[in-house]
Amino acid sequence: MVDLSYTAAADTSPASTVSATTEGRTTRWALLALALVFLAVFLLLPLVLVFAEAFKRGWAPYFDTIIDPDTISAIRLTLLVAAIAVPLNLVFGVAAAWAIAKFEFKGKAFLTTLIDLPFSVSPVISGLVYVLLFGANSVLGPWLKSYGIEILFAVPGIVLATIFVTFPFVARELIPLMQEQGTGDEEAALSLGANGWQTFWYVTLPNIKWGLLYGVLLCNARAMGEFGAVSVVSGHIRGLTNTMPLHVEILYNEYNAVGAFAVASLLAGLALVTLVLKTILEIRYGHAIAASRGH
Amino acid sequence: MTTAPAEAGWRFRQPSVIPGFGVTLGFSLTYLTLIILIPLSGLVWHTAALGWADFWAIATDRRTIKALQVSFGTAFVAAAVNVVFGTLVAWVLVRYRFPGRRILDAMVDLPFALPTAVAGIALTSLYAPKGWVGSLLAPLGIKVAYTPLGIVIALIFVGLPFVVRTVQPIIEEIDREVEEAAATLGANRFQTISRVLLPGLTPAIVTGFALAFARGVGEYGSVIFIAGNLPYVSEIAPLLIVIRLEEFHYAAATGIATIMLAISFLMLLVINLIQSWSRKRYG
Numbered sequence: 001m002v003d004l005s006y007t008a009a010a011d012t013s014p015a016s017t018v019s020a021t022t023e024g025r026t027t028r029w030a031l032l033a034l035a036l037v038f039l040a041v042f043l044l045l046p047l048v049l050v051f052a053e054a055f056k057r058g059w060a061p062y063f064d065t066i067i068d069p070d071t072i073s074a075i076r077l078t079l080l081v082a083a084i085a086v087p088l089n090l091v092f093g094v095a096a097a098w099a100i101a102k103f104e105f106k107g108k109a110f111l112t113t114l115i116d117l118p119f120s121v122s123p124v125i126s127g128l129v130y131v132l133l134f135g136a137n138s139v140l141g142p143w144l145k146s147y148g149i150e151i152l153f154a155v156p157g158i159v160l161a162t163i164f165v166t167f168p169f170v171a172r173e174l175i176p177l178m179q180e181q182g183t184g185d186e187e188a189a190l191s192l193g194a195n196g197w198q199t200f201w202y203v204t205l206p207n208i209k210w211g212l213l214y215g216v217l218l219c220n221a222r223a224m225g226e227f228g229a230v231s232v233v234s235g236h237i238r239g240l241t242n243t244m245p246l247h248v249e250i251l252y253n254e255y256n257a258v259g260a261f262a263v264a265s266l267l268a269g270l271a272l273v274t275l276v277l278k279t280i281l282e283i284r285y286g287h288a289i290a291a292s293r294g295h
Numbered sequence: 296m297t298t299a300p301a302e303a304g305w306r307f308r309q310p311s312v313i314p315g316f317g318v319t320l321g322f323s324l325t326y327l328t329l330i331i332l333i334p335l336s337g338l339v340w341h342t343a344a345l346g347w348a349d350f351w352a353i354a355t356d357r358r359t360i361k362a363l364q365v366s367f368g369t370a371f372v373a374a375a376v377n378v379v380f381g382t383l384v385a386w387v388l389v390r391y392r393f394p395g396r397r398i399l400d401a402m403v404d405l406p407f408a409l410p411t412a413v414a415g416i417a418l419t420s421l422y423a424p425k426g427w428v429g430s431l432l433a434p435l436g437i438k439v440a441y442t443p444l445g446i447v448i449a450l451i452f453v454g455l456p457f458v459v460r461t462v463q464p465i466i467e468e469i470d471r472e473v474e475e476a477a478a479t480l481g482a483n484r485f486q487t488i489s490r491v492l493l494p495g496l497t498p499a500i501v502t503g504f505a506l507a508f509a510r511g512v513g514e515y516g517s518v519i520f521i522a523g524n525l526p527y528v529s530e531i532a533p534l535l536i537v538i539r540l541e542e543f544h545y546a547a548a549t550g551i552a553t554i555m556l557a558i559s560f561l562m563l564l565v566i567n568l569i570q571s572w573s574r575k576r577y578g
Contacts, residue, residue, distance in 0.1 A: 021474040023484055028391065035387040036399075038380050042452055043405050045427065046417035053420060092326045099320040104309035111323075117331055120559065122513025124533035125552045128540065129334035132341050137545055163330055186313050196314035218407070225410025227516035232537060245412040245516070252416050252520065261420075264413040271408035278408075279401040 050268045053261035065251075065262040073239045074247035074263070077155070081230075081243060082223040085162040089219055093170025094212070098200075101178030102186065112175065118167045126164045127232025130157055153235030158243065161229040166219045173215030174208060177289065181207055210285035214278065221274040225267055342553040345546055353550035358526055359535065363554065366532040369443055370511030373450030374458075377507045378500055380451075381458025388459075389466040403459050406452055411516025418449055419520040441523030446531065449517040454507030461503035465496055497573045505566040512559055 023031065055062055065071055096115060100108055118126065134141040134151040144151060151157045185207065189199040205212075227245040234241045242250065244267055252260035281289060308316065342350065353359060388400050406414065422429045422439040429440055439445050469492060477487040515533040522529045532555050539548040 021471060021478055021487075022390070027484075031383060032387055032391055032393060035380070035384045039384060039399060039402065041428070042455065043402050045421055046414060046452070047405065047409070049417050049421055049427065050413060053417075088326075092323060095319040096323040096327075098315060099323055102313045103311055103316050103320075105316075105320075106307050111327075114327060114331070117335070120509055120513075120563070121335075122515065122533050122552075122555060124515050124536050125338070125513070125556065128536060128548060128552055129338050131540060132337045132545065132549065133334050135545070138337075160330070164334070167330060183311070183313055190312055190314075199313075200315070221408045225408075225413070227410060227412040228514075228533065231515075232540065245410045248410075248412045248416065249520075257420070260416055264410075264416060267410045267413050271405065271410070271413075274408045275401050275404055278404065279397070283397075 047268060047272075050261055050264050053257060054265040056261075057258055061258050062262045062265075065256075065259040066266070068259075070239050070242065071247060071263060074242045074244045075266070077158070077242065078224050078244040080155070081159050081162050082220055084159050085166055085223045086216060086220050088163060089166055090170050090212070090216055092167070093174055093215060096171045097174035097178050097208075098204075100175050101181075102183050115168050115171050115175075118164055123165055123226065123228025124232055126229040127161050130160055130164070130233050152233055153237065153241060155241065157233035158230050158241060161233045162223050162226055165226050165229050166223045169219035169222065170212065170215035173211050173218070173289075177208055177211040178204075207288075210281060210288040214281050214289050217274055217277055217281070221271065224270060338549060338552060338556075341545070341549045345550060349546060350550055353547050354554055356547075358530075359532075359547075359551055359554070361527045362530050362532040362535040362551070363558070365443060365446065365528075365530060366512050366555070367558065369446040369531075370450055370454075370508050370514075373447045373454055373511050374504050374508040376447070376451050377454045377458045378504050381455055381503060381507075382462050382496070382500060384455075385459045385463040385466055389463060403456050406454075406456050411453070411514070412520075414452055415449065415517040415520035418452060418517065419445075422448060422521065440521050441525075441529065443522075443529050445521035445523065446518050446529060449521050450507075450511040450514060453514050453517055454511050457506035457510060458500070458503035461506065462496060462499045465499040469495065494576075498570055501566060501570050501573060505563060505570075508566075509559060509563060512555070 022028065096111075099105075100112060131152060132138060134144070134157065136142065141152060149156075151160070185203050186199050189203045190196075194202070225245055226243075227249070230243055231246055231249070234243070234246055236242060236246060236250065238250070244263055248260050248263045248267070251263060345353075384403065388396060388403075419440055420426050422432075422445060424430065424433050424438070424440070426440070432439060437444075439448055473491060474487055477491045478484075482490065513533060515531070515537075518531055519534055522531060522534070524530050524534055532551055536548045536551050536555075539545075539551065
């Protein structure tokens with residue numbers, strides 16, 4: 001029996017040995033074509049359509065929408081919200097990753113799970129929890145209002161909801177990366193007389209900078225594009241509490257397709273820039289970015 | 296860091312020469328509590344304050360049940376489709392060499408990067424009866440936009456990268472010698488893939504399914520434009536929460552949210568069990 005199978009294997013020509021570990025030519029083409037058609041229909045077409053619809057009537061209506069005061073204020077608010085939410089989550093991500101990756105303590109796995117929690121909550125529920133916390137029926141809302149502080153249907157609510165949904169991005173990028181790097185470099189720096197801050201600044205930060213940038217990139221894309229959570233807390237006040245994605249919705253519901261797609265094209269452009277930068281980071285610094293991908 | 300504790304006994308933290316544990320853990324826990332835990336526990340508290348009878352009335356409301364059915368049903372179908380096509384895409388990206396592969400690989404993450412509202416209006420225009428794809432399907436009698444089928448389409452878009460990105464690294468890691476061994480032992484290509492390779496991929500595929508499914512259940516932005524939002528037909532649970540909130544019916548919104556979270560956690564638990572079972576069996 002053993003001899004038989006051995007001769008059978010030896011008999012096969014090199015060409016057929018190669019084809020034994022790949023699919024046949026026809027199958028290969030069929031699978032490739034199927035995958036390409038699927039990706040073209042589901043990914044490429046929607047993207048192309050955004051720009052096609054935005055420029056359907058030429059440049060003039062496009063720019064009319066972009067320079068409209070409501071659009072400008074939506075762009076400004078989106079940038080402001082991202083400018084607050086991303087740095088806060090960046091600081092949190094670095095701190096949490098430092099504590100989790102550089103130390104062994106009880107409840108570490110549980111803490112890591114808690115950090116991922118916002119990913120398993122619907123964006124609408126992420127908004128809802130702040131409505132319950134600061135709404136008219138809550139304890140906090142009316143009390144803060146008596147001091148003139150508006151959270152809900154105002155900018156602070158939008159910022160909070162955005163922080164909630166983008167909470168895990170930087171941390172989950174850094175934790176596996178810093179765990180993989182261990183504590184050897186830091187211990188060496190400390191034994192050579194560096195203080196804690198110097199160790200972080202001159203040793204740890206250079207080690208994690210590309211992973212950090214990667215996390216910030218994804219965090220920022222989500223912060224600028226978040227719709228569900230922000231929609232629940234914003235109150236949709238034109239020119240005041242409208243972010244770009246919310247403005248897209250308003251224009252679309254007003255049957256202003258060109259306007260909606262014009263604003264959408266800016267967000268699609270942001271998505272494309274994010275993808276290009278992300279790919280560059282992966283190709284050039286793949287080894288310096290944590291293995292975990294996604295989200 | 297790995298030095299053994301001086302004396303046996305319970306220790307919160309292993310000794311270490313690295314500084315900053317107190318500050319970083321303290322800050323992380325405070326931030327986590329303020330941003331995530333307090334707001335989320337508010338949801339639980341509000342639900343508890345409802346009382347059993349009220350909660351039951353909300354849970355058994357026909358519109359609530361229908362919305363939950365639509366959300367979980369469409370998310371399930373979309374995740375199943377993504378398992379097939381996501382695995383195919385991952386396979387093609389890892390195993391085949393063709394021009395534009397890098398660009399295509401990067402494009403897979405588009406649903407992560409593209410704001411959901413943008414995806415929503417783009418897919419709606421695409422599948423509307425007069426849209427690029429919708430006009431091709433209309434003569435066949437297939438309506439996509441403003442039907443549950445539209446919801447499935449949106450959720451396929453949103454969930455695709457979850458499956459591709461969990462399965463892709465596992466395919467990359469497959470030892471080619473295993474395939475060669477199968478081939479030398481007389482397996483044809485189909486047998487090698489279905490009996491040798493696929494079982495090894497199963498845990499990753501299940502994980503991808505779970506992630507895509509969980510995301511699909513909660514998805515809002517990309518769905519509400521294409522769904523048509525007809526109560527009892529194409530109204531998803533997250534939208535019903537928003538509608539109840541706009542009616543200032545906070546109790547109902549809270550109740551639906553809690554039910555959604557509970558079902559999601561239960562399903563993730565089941566999927567975790569399936570995963571550990573398949574890992575034991577095939578891992």
